[in-house]
Amino acid sequence: MFKISQAPSPPTFSEPTSYQPIAESFDNPHSPSIARPSRSRSILSQFGSLRSSQPSKQSRYGRLRDEEEESRKDGAQKRLPDVEEHGDDESIDFDVTGFEGPIAWRIASPRTRADSEGTDDWEHGGLAAEYNRLESRRMPRKLGGGMESVLDAPFLGRSDVEEITQHRGSSAPNPHVRENAQKVAEKKGQILAVSEEPVIDISSFGGAEYESRNALNAFAQGSNGEANKSYYFPPDLDMPSWRPASMHWSYISVLVFIAIALAGLQEFLCQVSMQRAKEDPPSGLLTFKRPVELSLLDYFLYKYAPIIVLVSYGVLWQAVDYDIKRLEPYYQLSKRTGATAAESLNVDYLTFWSWLAPLKALRFRHWAVAYSSVGTLLAGGLVPILQSASVKLYPEMEDRRLDEDKFVRINPAWSRPLSVALVMVAICGVLLLFQLRRKSGLLSNPKGIAGIAAMATRSHILHDFRGLDTASHQAIHKQLKKRRYILHKSSLWQGEYIRQASRTDTIAPKKPENPHPLTLTLKAGVPYIIFMFLFLVAIPVLMFVPNANIVTKTLPFLLTAIATCIKFFWNTIDCNVRMIEPFYVLSRRHAPARTLTLDYTGTMPGWLAIKALFNGHFLVALVALGAILTEVLTVCVSSFNVDGKKFFVVDFVDGDDKTEGDHASSDETFISFWVSFGLAFITLLYLISVASLVYACRRHPFLPRQPGTIASVLAFIHQSKMLLAFVNTERMDSRQMTKHIEKLGKTYALGWFRGRDGEDHCGVDEEEILSEYKHGVDWTKGRLLGGHIGTWDHY
Known part of the structure; x- marks a missing residue:
């Protein structure tokens, strides 16, 4: 939805009005001349002029009526309706945003709150609804359709907005602003958009020609969500929490139980082995002269069963580890205020070295990944190694004789570390159970490219990725580090704008x-x-x-x-x-x-x-x-x-x-x-x-x-x-999504294609694309378009 910006255009009036001295007070050779408003302006220009009166919500100039225009021909001046005129000695705090500055304007004599809230909300709400209606006719299936439900801060009454806007312009996110904005979002039950005013130089009051300003650009900025606009979300009372079977509490509880049981069994066998070694004559868990004297079951239980059980147990932990690493970004995004890109969108644990994953997880405080990684390393790596060393055949090889008894015993020096390792695995599982009480915010498995694409069609999050087709991970992180992102109602949204990122927010992915x-x-x-x-x-x-x-x-x-x-x-x-x-x-x-x-x-x-x-x-x-x-x-x-x-x-x-x-x-x-x-x-x-x-x-x-x-x-x-094709598909599961896109009968490719903006881009799109991707070759630099012919750089 295209929103109404906060930067107003200065009002223009005909010469006979009582506000003529104000224009003279800004005597600047670079200032634009005040012209009579044209009645043949485009509808978008009229939208731009209407929106100019929103930010203060304390006063509003009325519209001159036909009778007053006729009376001015006779030389008589009448007072504007619904406007309290002031004397020359009363100052007016004038907005210079039209002169390339963002300071909000305020009229010294405010109107009543009822008049301000009622008139402003109705006019701007109607304006936005009309624009959305026209847009819906032109593009029935459009991206960013969820932005129509976003409530812009200027649409609110002054009582709701004044606490939000009074601290804007600081160098870092103000906790009071965040708290107040969050309260408004919860009160209204809608997504709230609040603009952060940039710090600028106002040493020059000379502005550009207002009539020459492109209203389309203003509306485009409003629709895309300005780079410094923050979004606050009401709590999702019915937040979904899909998770795979390997992340269910029952599955992890079984893993914890098995670890405790194996640790107890190992210690029990160790105690029995040590006790039998002290007997007279000494013995062990198994006694034989030749291995063939043992039954097949006894031999299998002694020689292969322990290592097979422990290796299989490590595989069960690997299944948990894969899914937790894969879904942790979504858990971070589903938090109440979302997460930074470094903590969510830019996180990749699956291609990272498994033995270094716990260190990376601790740095970002992703405790679930840390617990699962440590548990997997212990269960799949250390435990089988310790088990192979803990079972030993006595006497030593050089002292063995063919017709003498041989004993299978447990070596306490290796058995005790094995039991400790299994207990640590169980502790990791218990801690993981507490971490997985969080809700994922997912309705189904976000499988493949389609799963991510379906989540990105309701908001304007894709605008943050302009120019990143072939960019490196470091370049992507640099462009996204100034904002938080959130998973709300199964869709990815832009969150709070971060003017000054913290230390953890600026950690670039070392890829x-x-x-x-x-x-x-x-x-x-x-x-x-x-x-x-x-x-x-x-x-x-x-x-x-x-x-x-x-x-x-x-x-x-x-x-x-x-x-x-x-x-x-x-x-x-x-x-x-x-x-x-x-x-x-x-x-x-x-x-x-x-x-x-x-x-x-x-x-x-x-x-x-x-x-x-x-x-x-x-x-x-x-x-x-x-x-x-x-x-x-x-x-x-x-x-x-x-x-x-x-x-x-x-x-x-x-x-x-x-x-x-x-x-x-x-x-x-x-x-x-x-x-x-x-x-x-x-x-x-x-x-x-x-x-x-x-x-x-x-x-x-x-x-x-x-x-x-x-x-x-x-x-x-x-x-x-x-x-x-993915608009309104964010609630489909993978099977429904596959059927949905297969019905379209299209094929897809990775390469260079003509994007929705008419420019060439590199990525994934439907066929036919312009060219396949060749590493190190920039398609855009080797292609001459018709618009380039005759320009200064092509001759």
Whole structure:
């Protein structure tokens, strides 16, 4: 909705009026001459003249009637109706905003409050309604339709506005102004717009010609929301709070219960193990001479069940961590006063290094992300490592004999840290339960580009992204850092204007200029592939080279720790490939409509491979399968603390396996050793092959910047013509949205297109676009338009 600005034009009257001396008092050679108002002015110019009398709401000049104009021909002057004229000795505080200054005008003799409120509200309300009616005829489906419900501060009565405007112009947001404006918004039950008056130099009172001022510009500024206009919102009494299943209290409560149960079980086994070690004769949790003496169930429970349970538990925490990192910006935006762009629109945790995410979350005070990140690192990384070191076979390898008993015991030096780590995971879960009492403000899953686009059509938030088509994340942050943003009624809105940002508001996102995440560049990919290849070579060396297994004897957790590092890095690659896949499909032109709602970031790890395979995104499916195999690798290498030379020859006698290498003196059977070794070897070969394929297919930049933030996506679509298809769709879920855009029968692409403003832009829009995007090539500089021919820079 186009709003009425606060800057009034000075009133003009014919020469016979009693206000003629006022014009003479501003004797300035640069001042405009006072001309008789023309009756042939456009309707927009008339709107501009009407709006000039709004800000003070203390006096209003009446309109000269025909009878008075006739009487002036006879030389008689009559008093203007509804205006109290003053003597020459009474001063008038005149507004110089028409002379390029923002100071509000006030007439010394105020009118009554009833007259001011009644007349002003009716005239300006009618003016706005008429303008909206004309606009609705011209553009039935328009962007920013929600601005029609915004209540501009000048529309209010003086009793509501005077406390809001009395402190404006300060260098920082005044808490009293914010509080009073919020009260008015709550009282009226509408969004309230309050303009901050800029600090300017009024040393020159010479102004421009008022009749030459473009009324269209004034109305455009009002509709776009001036850069220094603040918006205050009434509380949403029925705020939605959609969240995925992994963020429900029941799911997290189960994780907390499992952590406490595992910690208690680990301590119980440790106590039983220590007690049996003190018995005469000593024993352990399990006693055997050869591993084949154990039943299949006992052997599985001892050798593989603990690590499988703990690795699976870490995967459950990963699902929570993915969703919390993905949705935290919306939780910040749904706060009562919204959040700054640095805390919401510009936040990206999914492409950030997982082990550094807690530090970033603490800096922004995103406690939910901090708790989930710490819980995931402990559950998925530290706990499996400690578990592999806590279970030990006695006696030591050099003291074992084939026909002597062997005991499985718990090492207290590693068991106690494991129990503490599990308790810390449970504490993170409890703290997370308190944090997730917040409401997200979402009606459904905001999947893909369409989910963000649907939220941005009711307000003028897209105007803040002008000129940011190919801008870096730092440039986007610099342009957005002066405002708060809010998620209200399932739509993104501009919030309070910040004249002087705080320290946390000015923290720029430390993102590289490369349009790809670091893990998808050769700078990180080549060392990672080399590391996995060296690990592949190191496993048989440690197993079969004489005296090389001394490393695994001294550090029984070493191989598990290396496998965990490989897993965490692969998960980062997995997240990045998930995120950029929709944009890669769009960059290939003529993408189907469902690409706009495609979003793999919130998909469970196991289901992701199947979903991507059905969608025909084979690289995503291969990477997702690799994420599962990294968990298998962690389980397999946890048993590689034996001498592999003893497992080369086997001779079966009476159903038992005996080898010349005497492998029966270890806790591995012939089958278990070679199955684990084979799975580990095949998994590493698979990861190396798929990683090479990823860097071969995705290392080439096909985007101006990384699309991991809400702000980056909004900058891609802020001038797209396809946005008109998302008007009034903010309450649709992903399935309804997909059906809605598929009915249009259009295809979409990423590249250069002609925007709604008639200029060329880079981003996502419906086909046909002008050209595909080529990294480092500016389409606008290499294209000559008809309007450029004959200009000074084209000859």
